[in-house]
Amino acid sequence: MxxxxxxxxxxxxxxxxxxxxxxxxxxxxxxxxxxxxxxxxxxxxxxxxxxxxxxxxxxxxxxxxxxxxxxxxxxxxxxxxxxxxxxxxxxxxxxxxxxxxxxxxxxxxxxxxxxxxPLAVLTASEPAIYGRYGYAAATRQLSAEIDTTQVRLSVPPGTDDVRVRYAAPADVLDACEAVYASLVPRRPGMLARRPGWERLGLLDPQAHRDGASALQCVVAERRGEITGYARFRTKAEWIASGHNGVVTLADLAGEDPATEAALWRFLFGIDLMTRLVVRGRPLDEAWQYQVSDIRRCLPRLRDSLYVRLVDVGAALGARTYQAPVDVVFEVEDAFCPWNEGRWRLSGDPKGAVCERTADAADLTLSVRELGAVYLGGVSLAALAAAGRVRELREGALAEAATAFGSAVAPWLPHGF
Structure with a gap:
């Protein structure tokens, strides 16, 4: 240097x-x-x-x-x-x-x-920095500020069978972590928490509360078993016309739609609160389709997890594909030249293999595009329309774009 x-x-x-x-x-x-x-x-x-x-x-x-x-x-x-x-x-x-x-x-x-x-991941304080090292935004997150005085929630059948009760966050930590662990395999981008990381959800320094309460927690139960939880803070505020309090959601997880709905319904209905602020949620979270007026929720999107394929073959072979795919990529990777060259990806919903090949390329792209589409939240076709992917065999783009998709939006549950 x-x-x-x-x-x-x-x-x-x-x-x-x-x-x-x-x-x-x-x-x-x-x-x-x-x-x-x-x-x-x-x-x-x-x-x-x-x-x-x-x-x-x-x-x-x-x-x-x-x-x-x-x-x-x-x-x-x-x-x-x-x-x-x-x-x-x-x-x-x-x-x-x-x-x-x-x-x-x-x-x-x-x-x-x-x-x-095979992978490196990060969250970027300055997104412009990391592209030159091969990282690309692979997930986005949803934030919202919901006017709970005007927005109503329509809940699915079975919600009334779920009981919601307050609990001290530390007292139910193990049960909450068990709920979280049950959800990890269901959504790309989620992190299997290693020992020690469970403490992140309890971190509650007064300096970060901005006048709000200490961290509160409710758990959702069905037949005595904890099936979900929400951690949040409340902040009482008053204006000339009356109460104007704010609920700020820190974390929410439920094992099934009824549990999630019961937790959201609770958050919508806390006395003296008129706004619910949520940050960093999955793009496809169900509450968006249960509210009476999405405009009054002020939804916003932001980039979240950045992905870098360190070993192209191992990374692409580690996931499955939602439709059969057999395509040859010509990969550019100046910073990690061991990834450069042609790779044949053959896969389907049951598994995949990605190996070096001398066959003619079907698509050309850089390792950044592979990182962007890796978790299924970004479309190869959209990147091609932006000039980031070039199709050399007719039909290869549609085949690969369909295969790389995900039935659920990828999501990073917390920063690191």
Whole structure:
């Protein structure tokens, strides 16, 4: 890496436990420098995987950070595929434009390949940065601000059979995690939570409440069994005409449509509250089709999980396809040249194989397009219309676009 200042060239090395504090302090400073609550800092100290994290050091000073959690990500077909969850990426403002980020990205992708993990995933603070390293937005998330004084909810049969009751969040954590785990295989993009990650859902520093209540929780039960939960905060507000409170949803999960509907109905009906704010929800979540007026819900979309295929063959062979497909891709990947060349994908709803081939290409694209469509939330046909995919065999685009789709929208349930 180039360095236009005097002194030693910064070096990259694996993070040592004793260096975590200066490493994390550099990250916090790079993201604005606001002091982080002690409980949040403690949580991420415990979640950091030191052998999978790196720092850039200029002498004794940490000037760059990057980590890689060991995740399992659900892919179309329900399999859980190993993925490196790229996180805590920062470069000190004093060391910008010296190639440090590129050097860390190079080191990470080489490491991930050596670990035998076919995918890397991240959430981007600045989306424009990561495209040059082969990442592409593969999922989107839905947010809304629902006027619960005007919007009514029509619930499916069986909702009245579900009981909703308050519970202390920590007291029902194990039951809630069991509900979450039952949902992981059902939706691409979901993360199988490893030990320690369950604490993320209980993180509740007062500094992050913005005047709202402490974290509250209700569980949904049917015949004495917990089948769902919602975590949320309430904030009482008053205007001249009366109450104007806000419910902010932190997390919601239900094992079946009636359970989900019972939880949403509860959130719509909390006394003295007039708005329900939800963020980061699945694009196809059922409440959108149960409300009386979607306009008064003010739905908004945003990019969420970014995917990078580290091993094209292993990644494409790890998922299933919703229709039979037999297509040859010509893949461009300048940053990870081991992926470049022609790959034949043969698959169907039961499984797939993706191997090197000398056969003529049917479609040409870069590894970014493969990352975008990998979880089934982005259409190859849409990327072709944008000039990002080129069809060389007539019919190949329609065949592949149909096969890569997903019956349910992919979704990242929480950040990392």
């Amino acid at each position: 180039a360095n236009d200042t005097a002194g030693p060239v910064p070096t990259i090395r694996e993070l040592r436990p004793e260096d975590w504090d200066p490493w994390y302090d550099n990250l916090i400073r790079a993201f604005g420098g606001s002091e982080e609550p002690a409980e949040e800092r403690e949580l991420f100290n415990g979640l950091t995987e030191h052998s999978r994290s790196i720092g850039v050091w200029d002498g004794a000073e940490c000037v760059g950070t990057a980590g890689a959690y060991s995740f399992l990500v659900t892919v179309p077909g329900g399999a859980s595929v190993p993925a490196a969850g790229i996180t805590m990426v920062s470069v000190a403002a004093t060391h910008r434009r010296r190639g440090l980020l590129t050097a860390m990205m190079r080191r990470q992708l080489d490491d991930i390949r050596s670990w035998g993990e």
